[in-house]
Amino acid sequence: MKTQSTNLRVRLPVFVFVAEVAIVGLYAAFVTYDEHADARFQHNKTNPMDNAVYKDYPFFTDVQVMIFIGFGCLLAFFRLYGFSGMVFNFLTATFAIQWAILVQGYFQFSHDGKIHLGVINLINAEFACAVVLISFGAVLGKTSPLQLLIMALLEVPVFAVTEWVVLKYIKINDAGGSILIHLFACYFGLGVTFVLYRPRLNEGHAKENTSYQSDILSVMGTLFLWVFWPSFNSALTLKGDDQHRAILHTFIGLSASTLTAFALSAMLNKNGKLTMADVQNVTLAGGVTVGASVDMMISPAAAYALGMVGCTACMLGYKYLSPFLARRFRIQDQCGIHNLHGLTGLISCTAGICAILMAKEEVYGPSLYEIFTYRAPMEGDPKLQELQMLIPGLQPGLGRTAQEQALCQVAAVFSTIGASVLGGILTGLVLKLPYFASPSDDFCFDDELFFDVPPDYDSPLKLSNTIPTEDSAA
Amino acid sequence: MKTQSTNLRVRLPVFVFVAEVAIVGLYAAFVTYDEHADARFQHNKTNPMDNAVYKDYPFFTDVQVMIFIGFGCLLAFFRLYGFSGMVFNFLTATFAIQWAILVQGYFQFSHDGKIHLGVINLINAEFACAVVLISFGAVLGKTSPLQLLIMALLEVPVFAVTEWVVLKYIKINDAGGSILIHLFACYFGLGVTFVLYRPRLNEGHAKENTSYQSDILSVMGTLFLWVFWPSFNSALTLKGDDQHRAILHTFIGLSASTLTAFALSAMLNKNGKLTMADVQNVTLAGGVTVGASVDMMISPAAAYALGMVGCTACMLGYKYLSPFLARRFRIQDQCGIHNLHGLTGLISCTAGICAILMAKEEVYGPSLYEIFTYRAPMEGDPKLQELQMLIPGLQPGLGRTAQEQALCQVAAVFSTIGASVLGGILTGLVLKLPYFASPSDDFCFDDELFFDVPPDYDSPLKLSNTIPTEDSAA
Amino acid sequence: MKTQSTNLRVRLPVFVFVAEVAIVGLYAAFVTYDEHADARFQHNKTNPMDNAVYKDYPFFTDVQVMIFIGFGCLLAFFRLYGFSGMVFNFLTATFAIQWAILVQGYFQFSHDGKIHLGVINLINAEFACAVVLISFGAVLGKTSPLQLLIMALLEVPVFAVTEWVVLKYIKINDAGGSILIHLFACYFGLGVTFVLYRPRLNEGHAKENTSYQSDILSVMGTLFLWVFWPSFNSALTLKGDDQHRAILHTFIGLSASTLTAFALSAMLNKNGKLTMADVQNVTLAGGVTVGASVDMMISPAAAYALGMVGCTACMLGYKYLSPFLARRFRIQDQCGIHNLHGLTGLISCTAGICAILMAKEEVYGPSLYEIFTYRAPMEGDPKLQELQMLIPGLQPGLGRTAQEQALCQVAAVFSTIGASVLGGILTGLVLKLPYFASPSDDFCFDDELFFDVPPDYDSPLKLSNTIPTEDSAA
Structure with a gap:
């Protein structure tokens, strides 16, 4: 009975094989190597060590660890949903990346009718994947793997179009992806969970809790994300001092938010004890908060302050806003992505706008026009030539003022939120189709629905009645 | 009684200390630094940042993580054999590497009577170590640590000679090590397990099962292997676009095989559920399958297709071939290395041969002769000089045609399989000597035989009878 | 009752917020970017890829993994103290680094009244952090998070002054930090634990034991430390062949000590079994032992021998010295840091002195004067000019002989030990102040004191009496 409507035996293979045939066909038709991966583009002046792979690959592996191990462990925090948290993350991430290679490739890396593939595309695709995984956080425990694949299938193109x-067209500064990654992912996820609202879960669920081991596993995920977050925020900045600052600011921001999170966790707990959920999530707020201004000359102290402020907002969000949204607005945000990515993302955008408004040539020198590339003078402007003497290879820009750039940032925030909410709601409606094997309320947060589980699954509770015997072990 | 014949108190130290004295003596006599590690070779034109360590070390650390953490966690999947899986892997790997430094060094890195040591040797030694660890998979749970050390002691030289x-002499293309690493390791391991056949284990063993925690730990191992596999497959390719392609193909191949593994896992399960053993193993098939052609211009779509095909073969192998081999051919392949390394290795070699046969100058440009180095014209051939204008520093080759190279690949496959089967069988015979402390059937898959275990070891089963008290904890 | 004196609700936030306000103020007043992170310092000759971030960042991330994941998992080895081990490590490390950026910055990276910040400072700060975490090992399980923060607050300046x-003034060679990191951390920690002596704990504590899962987690920590230790020991060496040798020696030393640890573990166990505590700790001894001479031309065989000797000393220390120190000298060294960092550190210093005394131009070539920078001729010495022809950019030194340098090393050892013991004792006295929430003897090694724990906490022991119900789960 219980698995009647959630049996994946036909549905999952059908989806996967159709998707794979489509993907391999599209790869065959449209995907080729970029100039750094294609043997034909190498010539007698090529120095192999100048290949872009050596600039990009270290950041790629760091982001890989975050996506597959960091997220995977972090999402395994439920006592009876560790297989699902970790494994659905693996499945969804894998599919999202291979799909994003095509979709983002179409918008950003195609010319001459071909998508040109290098490690740089993989980094971009992993960012699209991070978007899907953040949204996944809103519906963790309440979705089938098939629903997650459909979500990835739909979210990646909406994201890619919005990003493009x-x-x-709007042309913004957003090195750490606060707008495009965190805000988009958050509001898309909230849109989906709004549609998938389950009133009965507002009263709590018997399986919606952690175990000693699952809490430790989840903290390990946090630590992997924490350690490699500087690589995430700096993977797509300009090389050189920009990337250097992005690393410093991310580290400092995370560091400040971690310390703050411990203080607030003890302060807001009625027994003055620490709460593992805070350690797992709120410590990371600083990484998001520094995002939009991460490569700018904001000063180390400002990065520190951003970490503190972002962490405080995130913590208060978990404590007061999330329960309120669930009760009043039907938004059941399972992992609190609105706190960790939404509120912090908004603070980050605000800080980014302030940093843009305050950016001056005295502080940045001529590289102001490299970082704020749209503020560079337009083609033909005599100031451009002057600057190009100081910075060889400076590209002509749009001659924007700081205020104009700030307005563009605001426009980007609103259009990103709009697109993501709309996309999320539409995606939620699709996910409701019965074919996609949504678990019943009783089987939320339960590995047994989609996995063959070992005999000690749920043993502390079962033990009172039945002691598993050696023979029952498969 | 039970530990009478498996007490390591004398045997393990005797082996280790004899080995260590021999190794330190041989290091003292024969191992010196290579030109990148020796202070004397640096002169006033040396740029420290051109040191080979900066090219090799990032790949070395990635492979280290795979060997020690990836394999370690993956092999810890048995409920009562987690200590052994992870720790014997640590012990065996450590010994195999220090031994391979000598043995491989003798064959590949020695001149003037000395082995010249740099990080590049360590990478090569880690590959030899990977061979031993893959073979270990065939006999996991059924061997003492002493047997594993003896296996490493014997397998490393057989491997090094075969490799050499x-x-x-045969001179092949095998960047990802499909022939030399995966096929060798697989058939060596099968040879060993064939000799160590235990008929009683064909009926299953009470401890041959997983727990909730051990399954999660093992998936973490899979994820570490998955994330760093592109580094494994590309660590020894040519620098530049070759390495770039190797990374791309490995990622795409793994990605395709992961998605396929999920689909097949649900499809072949009678309840349409996912099986953790499939997630732990079959997802990785694509990394092996792309190996032999990983640096060639096979196209991203071909890498994707290889991942799908390899995964399918691997899954069917686990489902149908492994039980058949155990019943009919006395080959008890504990981790199914024949599926994950043998079948996929054979497919990979076939694909490599096809890629070799189809390789053309239109696709590769003149660097065809860099990648397929034996197809470069011989010394004195006027075509060589012409090519050296296009690629400065191109080495003269053997002037082989594509067909000749393909035949060499076939020869390499057969001679590798032959050497490994023979080596495995002989090693198995040695391992049967009673001195090496082979566990009895009853104590297979049991940490308690070789470890002091904490009081909660095996607690779900013991709890019914005896509740451990706090005092009994050491 | 039980949490009366250890409630953190006010104390932790007060400390943290005061510290944060002070830190952010000091950052604002004194911390700016270094020349590689400051946009103004980039000019038209700057090649972004020459930025120091690309030399330092890979080593920084490796050390990050060691600090946050390696130490975190390793310290989680107690059955009921996993949250605390992992999370207090996270908290303490974060605070120590941000504090060390200021304190070390003041001593080492300040000019023109400003501390100049780059990734290189972060690496240095992580080393200061490693010092605190090693000392933490001596008092693990017996200190509140507030005490740990106070310890970091006091230890970092004492360390920074000693280092400076x-x-x-003494000017030593200590690439791997055997003197400054390991000896300092060890004797500081012993000083603290001497003052915090708890006589009742000498008889053992009911919670002072491991579980199956905690042992596995702790071994994972060991493996992360093991894998990245070469990066730790080489992060601050000279670039080029020096760093290359540091990597090789660390790998070989670790490798030898691991093999030795297994042999000794079986040999010293009365049933000839392996002990997980040995695998977790003693295997790492070689990494410390090679430290002081890690970048010198000591030969691979010497690194191997150092690993064996260090491991043996460490193992005998655990077996015989630690119990003796606890009983006779009131030194309760919880993780045995005196064995893993003290004894090995002393051996390392001795080896370093021997290597210094034996260093000759025949072996090192002219780069002798780069590695042993104080042996370079003084400004004005004609030999200096001669050497500068061979090594452009060689800095003038102090013209020290090998014997003089060796004496300086001895002086450094004694002054470091003196400063650390004194600093540790004074810090211990401060930590005894009742405000800092030291746990009572009964609540040592117990997560419940400072954490909200899930219902299955301590379940194997509780289960006999009370089966947790689903409703009791938070």
């Missing part, structure tokens, strides 16, 4: 419009 | 013969 | 005096 914002980058190509 | 194949590379020096 | 030793490096600036």
Whole structure:
């Protein structure tokens, strides 16, 4: 009975094989190597060590660890949903990346009718994947793997289009992805969970809790994310001092938010004890908060302050806003992504705008026009030539003022939120189709629904009645 | 009684200290630094940042994580054999590497009567170590640590000789090590397990099962292997675009095989549920399958297709072939290395041969002769000089045609399989000597035989009878 | 009752917020970017890829993994103290680093009244942090998070001053930090634990034991430390062949000590079994032992021998010295840091002195004067000019002989030990103040004192009496 409507035996293979045939066909038709991966583009002046792979690959592996191990462990925090948290993350991430290679490739890396593939595309695709995984946090425990794949299938194109419009038409500064990654992912996820609202879960669920081991596993995930977050925030900045600052600011921001999180966790607990959920989530707030201004000359102290402020907002969000949203607005945000990515993302955007408004040539020198590339003078402007003497290879910009750039940032925030909410709601409606094997309320947060589980699954509770015997072990 | 014949108190130290004295003596007599590690070789034109350590070390650390953490966690999947899986892996790997530094060094890195040591040797030694650890998978749970050390002691030289013969005399393309690493390791391991056949274990063993925690730990191992596999497959390719392609193909191949593994896992399960053993193993098939052609211009789509095909073969192997081999051919392949390394290795070699046969100058440009180095014209051939204008420093080759190279690949496959099967069988015979403390059937898959275990070891089963008290904890 | 004196609700936030306000104020007043992170310092000749971040960041991330994940998992080895081990490590490390950025910055990286910040400072700060975490090992399980923060607050300045005096006035060779990191951390920690002596704990504590899962987690920590230790020992060496040798020696030393640890573990166990505590700790001894001579031309065989000797000393220390120190000298060294860092550190210093005494130009070539920078001729010495022809950019030194340098090393050892013991004892006295929430003897090694714990906490023992119900789960 219980698995009647959630049996994956046909549905999952059908989806996967159709998707794979489509993907391999599209790869065959449209995906080729970029100039750094194609043997034909190497010539007698090529120095192999100048290949872009050596600039990009270290950041790629760091982000890989975050996506597959960091997220995977972090999402395994439920006592009876560790298999699902870790494994659905693996499945969804894998599919999202291979799909994003195509979709983002179409918008950003295609010319001459081909998508040109290098490690740089993989980094971009992992960012699209991070978007899907953050949204996944809103519906963790309440979705089938098939629903997650469908979500990835739909979210990646909406994200890729939004990203393309914002980058190509609005043209913003967002090195750490506060707008495009965190805000988009958050509001998309909230849109999905709004549609998938389950009133009965507002009263709590018997399986919606952690165990000693699952809490430790989840903290390990946090630590992997924490350690490599500087690579995430700096993977796509300009090389050189920009990337250097992005690393410093991210480290300092995370460091400040971690310390703050411990203080607030003890302060807001009625027995003055620490709460593992805070350690697992709120410590990371600083990484998001420094995002939008991460490569700018904001000063180490400002990065520290951003970490403190972001962490405080995130903590208060978990404590007061999330329960309120669930009760009043039907938004059941399972992992609190609105606190960790939404509130912090908004603070980050605000800080980014302030940093843009305060950016001056005295502080940045001529590289102001490299970082704020749209503030560079337009083609033909005599100031451009002057600057190009100081910075060889400086690209002509749009001659924007700081205020104009700030307005563009605001426009990007609103259009990103709009697109993501809309996309999330539409995606939620699709996910409701019965074919996609949504678990019943009783089987939320339960590995047994989609996994063959070992005999000690749920043993502390079962032990009172039945002691598993050696023979029952498979 | 039970530990009478498996007490390590004398045997393990005797072996280790004899080995260590021999190794330190041989290091003292024969091992010196290579030109990148020796202070004397630095002169006033040396740029420290051009030191080979900066090219090799990032790949070395990635492979280290795979060997010690990836394999360690993956092999800890048995409920009562987690200590052994993880710790014997640590012990065996450590010994195999220090031994391989000598043995491989003798064959590949010695001149003037000395082995010249740099990080590049360590990478090579880690590959030899990976061979031993893969073979270990065939006999996991059924061998003492002393047997594993003896296996490493014997397998490393057989591997090093085979590698040397194949590379020096047959001269093949095998960047990802499909032939030399995966096929060798697989058939060596099968040879060993064939000799160590235990008929009683064919009926299953009470301890041959997983727990909730051990399954999660093992998936973490899989994820570490998955994340760093592109580094494994590309660590020894040519620098530049070759290494770049190797990374791309490995990622794409793994990605395709992961998605396929999920689909097949649900499809072949009678309840349409996912099986953790599939997630732990079959997802990785694509990394092996792309190996032999990983640096060639096979196209991203081909890498994707290889991942799908390899995964399918691997899954069917686990489902149908492994039980058949155990019943009919006395080959008890504990971790199914024949599926994950043998079948996929054979597919990979076939794909490599096809890629070799199809390789053309239109696709590769002149660097065809860098990648397929034996197809470069011989010394004195006027075509060589022409090519050296296009690629400065191109080495003269053997002037082989594509067909000749393909035949060499076939020869390498057969000689590798032959050497490994023979080596494995002989090693198995040695391991049967009673001195090496082979566990009895009853104590297979049991940490208690070789470890002091904490009081909660095996607690779910013991609890019904005896509740451990606080005092009994050491 | 039980949490009356250890409630953190006010104390932890008060400390943290005061510290944060002070830190952010000091950052604002004194911390700016270094020349590699400051946009103004980039000019038209700057090649972004020459930025120091690309030399330092890979080593920084490796050390990050060691600090946050390696130490975190390793210290989680107690059955009921996993949250605390991992999370207090996270908290203490974060605070120690941000504090060390200021304190070390003041001594080592300040000019023109400003501390100049780059990733290189972060690496240095992580080393100061490692010092605190090693000392933490001596008092693990017996200190509140507030005490740990106070310890970090006091230890970092004592360390920074000692480091500054030793490096600036005594001027030593200590690439792997055997003197400054390991000896300092060890004797500081012993000083603290001497003052915090708890006589009742000498008889053992009911919770002072491991579980199956905690042992596995702790071994994972060991493996992370093991894998990245070469990066730790080489992070601050000269670039080029020096760093290359540091990596090789650390790997070989660890490798030898691991093999030795297994042999000794079986040999010293009365049933000839392996002990997980040995695998977790003693295997790492070689990494410390090679430290002081890690970048010198000591030969691979010497690194191997150092690993064996260090491991043996460490193992005998655990077996015989630690119990003796606890009984006779009131030194309760919880993790045995005196064995893993003290004894091995002393051996390492001795080896370093021997290597210094034996260093000759025949072996090192002219780069002798780069590695042993104080042996370079003084400004004005004609030999200096001669050497500068061979090594452009060689800095003038102090013209020290090998014997003089060796004496300086001895002086550094004694002054470091003196400063650390004194600092540790004074810090211990401060930590005894009742405000800092020291746990009572009964609540040592117990997560419940400072954490909200899930219902299955301590379940194997509780289960006999009370089966947790689903409702009791938070």
